[in-house]
Amino acid sequence: MKTSLNNYPLLREVTDPESLRNVDQKNLPQLAEELREFMIHNISKSGGHLASSLGTVELSIAIHYIFNTPYDRLVWDVGHQSYPHKILTKRADKISDIRRKGGISGFPKREESQYDTFGVGHSSTSISALLGMAEASRIKGETDRKFVAVIGDGAMSAGQAFEAMNHAGDIRSNMTVILNDNDMSISENVGALSRYFAKILSGKFYSSIREGSKRVLQKMPKSLMDLARKAEEHVKGMVVPGTLFEELGFNYIGPIDGHDLPTLLQTLENIKTFDGPKLLHIITKKGKGYEPAENNPVSFHGITPFDPETGKVSPKSDGITYTEVFGKWLCEKASEDKKLIAITPAMKQGSGMVEFAEKFPERFYDVAIAEQHSVTIAAGMACEGMKPVLAIYSTFLQRGYDQLMHDVALQNLPVMFAIDRAGIVGADGPTHNGCFDISFIRCLPNITIMIPTSPSECKKMLDFGYSLNTPVAIRYPREKVNHDCQNSTATDIESGKGEIIRTGSEIALLVFGPLIEEAHKVADKHNYTLINMRFVKPLDKELLLSIAEHHKTLVTIEDNTIAGGAGSAVNECLAQNSCRNEIINLGIPDKYIEHGSRSEILTDLGLDAAGIE
Numbered sequence: 001m002k003t004s005l006n007n008y009p010l011l012r013e014v015t016d017p018e019s020l021r022n023v024d025q026k027n028l029p030q031l032a033e034e035l036r037e038f039m040i041h042n043i044s045k046s047g048g049h050l051a052s053s054l055g056t057v058e059l060s061i062a063i064h065y066i067f068n069t070p071y072d073r074l075v076w077d078v079g080h081q082s083y084p085h086k087i088l089t090k091r092a093d094k095i096s097d098i099r100r101k102g103g104i105s106g107f108p109k110r111e112e113s114q115y116d117t118f119g120v121g122h123s124s125t126s127i128s129a130l131l132g133m134a135e136a137s138r139i140k141g142e143t144d145r146k147f148v149a150v151i152g153d154g155a156m157s158a159g160q161a162f163e164a165m166n167h168a169g170d171i172r173s174n175m176t177v178i179l180n181d182n183d184m185s186i187s188e189n190v191g192a193l194s195r196y197f198a199k200i201l202s203g204k205f206y207s208s209i210r211e212g213s214k215r216v217l218q219k220m221p222k223s224l225m226d227l228a229r230k231a232e233e234h235v236k237g238m239v240v241p242g243t244l245f246e247e248l249g250f251n252y253i254g255p256i257d258g259h260d261l262p263t264l265l266q267t268l269e270n271i272k273t274f275d276g277p278k279l280l281h282i283i284t285k286k287g288k289g290y291e292p293a294e295n296n297p298v299s300f301h302g303i304t305p306f307d308p309e310t311g312k313v314s315p316k317s318d319g320i321t322y323t324e325v326f327g328k329w330l331c332e333k334a335s336e337d338k339k340l341i342a343i344t345p346a347m348k349q350g351s352g353m354v355e356f357a358e359k360f361p362e363r364f365y366d367v368a369i370a371e372q373h374s375v376t377i378a379a380g381m382a383c384e385g386m387k388p389v390l391a392i393y394s395t396f397l398q399r400g401y402d403q404l405m406h407d408v409a410l411q412n413l414p415v416m417f418a419i420d421r422a423g424i425v426g427a428d429g430p431t432h433n434g435c436f437d438i439s440f441i442r443c444l445p446n447i448t449i450m451i452p453t454s455p456s457e458c459k460k461m462l463d464f465g466y467s468l469n470t471p472v473a474i475r476y477p478r479e480k481v482n483h484d485c486q487n488s489t490a491t492d493i494e495s496g497k498g499e500i501i502r503t504g505s506e507i508a509l510l511v512f513g514p515l516i517e518e519a520h521k522v523a524d525k526h527n528y529t530l531i532n533m534r535f536v537k538p539l540d541k542e543l544l545l546s547i548a549e550h551h552k553t554l555v556t557i558e559d560n561t562i563a564g565g566a567g568s569a570v571n572e573c574l575a576q577n578s579c580r581n582e583i584i585n586l587g588i589p590d591k592y593i594e595h596g597s598r599s600e601i602l603t604d605l606g607l608d609a610a611g612i613e
Contacts, residue, residue: 002037002038002041002308003038003041003042003045003096005038005092005093007038008034008035008037008038009034010023010027010030010031010034011031011034011035011038011087011092014031014088015090015092016088016089016090017064017065017069017070017088017089017115020061020064020065020088021064021065023065025065025262025265028061028065028261028265029261031061032057032058032061032261033289035057035060035061035084035087035088036054036057036288036289036290038087038092038095039053039054039057039083039084039087039095040054040290040308041308042095042096042098043083043095043098043303044305044306044307044308045096045305046096046097046098046099046100046103046305047099047302047303047304047305047306047427048083048098048099048106048302048303048427049080049081049083049106049301049302049303050083050287050290050293050300050301050303051286051287051293051297051298051300051301051303052080052081052152052182052286052301053080053081053082053083053084054286054287054288054289054290054293055081055180055182055258055284055285055286055287055288056081056082056084056085056150056180056258056284057084057259057288057289058258058259058260058261058264059084059150059178059180059258059264059282059284060082060084060085060088061084061088061261062261062264062265062268063085063148063150063178063268064085064088064089065265066265066268066269066272067146067148067268067272068146069089069115070114070115070117071145072145072146072147072148073117073130073133073134073137073145073146073147073148074115074117074148074149074150075108075117075118075120075126075129075130075133075148075149075150076108076120076126076149076150077120077123077124077125077126077127077149077150077151077152077155078107078120078121078122078123078152078155079106079107079108079120079121080107080152080301080302081150081152081180082107082108083095083098085108085115086098086104086108086113089113089115089116090113090115091104091112091113099427099428099429099595100427100595100596100597101594101595101596101597101600101601102596103595105429105594105595106427106428106429106595107119107120107121107428107429107431108120117133118130118133119431120431121428121429121430121431121432122395122396122399122431123152123154123155123158123369124151124155124156124158124159124160124161124369125160126149126150126151126155126161126177127149127151127160127161127164127165127168127177128160128163128164129149130147130148130149130175130177131164131167131168131173131175133147134147134173134174134175135171135173138173138174146174146176146272147174147175147176148175148176148177148178149175149176149177149178150178150180151177151178151179151180152179152180152181152182153179153180153181153182154346154368154369155369156179157346157368157369157370158368158369158370159370159372159373162248165177165245165248165249165250165277165279166248166249168249168250168277169248169249169250169277170249172249172275172276172277173276173277174275174276174277175277175278176271176272176277176278176279176280177250177277177278177279177280178279178280178282179254179279179280179281179282180258180282180284181255181258181281181282181283181284182283182284182285182286242254242279242281245279249276249277250277250278250279251271251274251276251277251278251279252278252279252281253267253271253278253279253280253281254279254280254281254282255281255282255283256280256281256282256283257282257283258282258283258284259284259285259288264282267280268280286300286301287300290311291311292310292311293311296311298349299313304316317480317482318482319480319481319482320455320480320481320482321352321478321479321480321481322420322452322455322458322476322477322478322479323350323351323352323420323476323478324352325455325458325459325462326351326352326391326418326420326458326462326476327351327352327353327354327355327356328352328355329459329462329463330342330352330353330356330389330391331355331356331359331360333462333463333466334356334359334360334363337387338363339385339386339387340363340386340387340388340389340466341363341364341365341378341381341386341387341388341389342356342357342360342363342364342365342388342389342391343365343366343367343374343377343378343388343389343390343391344365344366344367344374344390344391344392345366345367345368345369345370345371345373345374345392345396345400346366346367346368346369346370347391347392347393347396347420348366350393350420350421351391351392351393351418351420352391352420353391365377371392371396371397371399371400372399372400372402372403374390374392374400375390375400375403375404375407375408375415376403376407378390378408378415379403379407379408379411379413379415382408382413382414382415383411383413387414387416387466388414388415388416389415389416389418389466390415390416390417390418391418391420392417392418392419392420393419393420393421393432393434394419394420394421394422394423394434394435394436394437394475395421395425395431395432395433395434397417397419397437398436398437398440401440404417404441404444405444408447408471409444409445409446409447409471410445410446412446412470412471413470413471414468414469414470414471414472415471415472416462416465416466416471416472416473416474417471417472417473417474418462418474418476419434419437419473419474419475419476420476420478421434421477421478422434422437422451422475422476422477422513422559422560423435423475423477423513423514423559423560423588424477424559424588424593424598424601424602424605425477425478425598426478426595426596426597426598426601427595427596427597428595429593429594429595430592430593430594430595433592433593434475434477435559435560435561435588435593436560436561437473437475437560438451438475438512438536438558438560438561438564438565438566439560439561439563439564439565439568440564441473441537442536442537442564442566442569443564446470446471447470447471447472447473447537448465448468448470448471448472448473448495448535448537448538449472449473449474449475449535449536449537450464450465450472450473450474450475450493450534450535450536451474451475451476451512451513451514451533451534451535451536451558451566452474452476452513452514452534453511453513453514453516453517453532453534454481454514455481457534458474458476460492460493461474461493461534462474463493464493464495475513476513476514477513477514477559477598478598479514479598481514493534495535495538496535496538496539496540497534497535497540497543498531498532498533498534498535498540498543499531499532499534500529500530500531500543501516501520501523501530501531501532502520502523502524502529502530503529504523504526504527504528504529504530505527505528505529505551506528506551506552506553507526507528507529507551507552507553507554507555508528508529508530508531508547508551508553508554508555509522509523509528509529509530509531509555509557509612510531510533510544510547510554510555510556510557510570511530511531511532511533511556511557511558512533512536512556512557512558512560512566513558513559514559515557515558515559515602515607516530516532516557518602518607518608518609518612519557519609519612521609522609522612522613525613526613529547529551531543531547533566536566536569537569539569539570539573541573541577544570544573544574545573545577545579548574548577548579548581551581552581552582553581553582553583553584554570554574554581554582554583554584555583555584555585555586555612556570556583556584556585556586556587557586557587557607557612558586558587559587559588559602559607560587560588561587561588561589561590562585562586562587562588562589562590563590565585565587565588566587567583567585567586567587568585570583570585571583571585586606586607586611586612587607588605589605593605
């Protein structure tokens with residue numbers, strides 16, 4: 001079994017970073033090969049973020065070899081690339097169950113290991129977190145502790161990363177940022193000459209000359225000091241693309257080949273002694289060492305279980321996703337209306353927009369990992385008479401909340417939010433579950449919120465939402481359905497109107513969204529009334545009060561947190577109208593939900609048919 005550590009003699013002996021540091025440096029390339037193969041065979045069983053993790057095998061080894069982790073703090077940005085780190089930090093025997101219920105998390109998590117110094121999942125937080133750690137340690141007098149953040153080139157596109165670098169450069173905090181650049185091929189400047197410059201720029205001779213020159217220049221006029229600093233930056237800028245980082249106050253080293261272990265080790269050893277903020281730029285290859293992942297890094301970014309020998313994924317189940325419905329609708333509507341503009345913050349593939357980007361490139365905007373910007377650019381376009389559609393995951397919309405409130409809702413602009421991954425998403429766990437969007441959106445004036453129960457209803461809601469001249473949010477799950485849900489009569493959408501699926505007695509089930517299928521089983525079995533509420537805002541008060549008049553008990557069902565969710569909207573309406581019905585709110589409890597499959601988690605939460613019953 002290639003998933004067993006017994007097949008990897010070097011890796012088997014590396015139980016933690018301390019034992020890693022006892023390995024002879026000449027054997028580290030062999031360790032990297034074993035680590036890479038071990039990871040491929042184990043992730044093939046569970047699925048996960050493989051391509052980016054294959055690219056950080058050498059880097060993970062080098063960091064733990066040179067730095068005294070966990071005393072020296074290491075923060076991984078996002079964490080997609082942290083699987084080698086997990087294997088090297090006492091979790092090799094658990095890696096085959098990563099992201100599965102009861103298994104280890106797919107992201108660094110403080111509760112899981114002392115080596116996971118900061119919990120992550122959303123991008124661009126690492127430098128801020130590391131700066132906080134470095135400053136806290138400085139205040140405590142821990143002057144010997146080192147601080148390292150690993151951030152990808154995609155995460156570096158977000159504003160928070162530059163906010164943190166601007167602050168760190170200003171206060172001269174002692175920390176190292178490693179920019180893991182895996183979006184481009186290794187260019188000609190990452191070769192012998194580049195390695196030579198990197199070693200010079202990180203070596204003791206250059207450092208001593210640099211610091212000695214500063215001491216001399218400090219005795220001279222400030223204008224001369226500024227001139228010398230700019231001269232140094234421009235000389236470095238001729239051979240390395242680090243001028244921007246130098247302007248932010250970081251000492252830039254690189255770019256170097258992130259798979260060249262000897263150079264990595266020597267460079268990290270050199271810059272470990274530098275004072276102030278440093279940025280090491282490394283070039284890595286997504287999927288490194290595994291041909292299927294190298295050839296198709298997008299598919300292997302978040303891969304399902306696959307055959308490690310061929311790279312072929314397990315057969316997919318039949319059906320269609322809400323994401324696919326949205327992508328098809330987007331293209332059809334764009335053909336009809338030239339005012340439609342599609343926007344996404346770095347989620348073109350995940351949000352089903354690949355075909356649109358190919359057919360309508362002049363009307364497609366991928367703004368990178370910049371959720372705040374994605375909302376406000378949509379608002380600006382709406383101001384000029386366009387009809388922007390922003391496709392965004394529920395968990396990432398949280399990052400653009402002020403812009404949703406201030407720039408869109410307050411100005412009552414016609415921006416449509418296609419909110420994907422709403423509710424429980426499964427293996428990505430608490431950082432990615434979309435459990436809160438109903439709660440944080442429905443308190444905003446001017447906005448309409450709809451939840452479809454089926455793919456066909458999703459298309460109807462997209463049509464209806466697009467026809468409005470006000471802000472609209474349509475939320476749907478990460479779910480594949482192999483039917484078009486017969487629980488809805490598929491009547492046309494009317495603003496703020498739900499629909500009665502079946503009429504029963506005593507108990508009425510008021511369902512918001514795709515959990516209606518499970519609720520239908522219970523309603524049929526017990527002759528309960530079943531309502532597809534469709535709208536969270538505006539709520540169908542007329543229908544609700546009519547149902548309350550003829551039923552003793554009302555049960556609200558949603559895949560959002562109960563606190564402030566759709567059920568809370570029902571409670572408010574009934575209380576305001578002095579209704580005395582018994583009310584039961586079913587949904588996600590007031591806690592963060594751990595990883596596992598969507599069906600497993602819904603069962604645990606009592607949101608399947610048996611739980612509802």
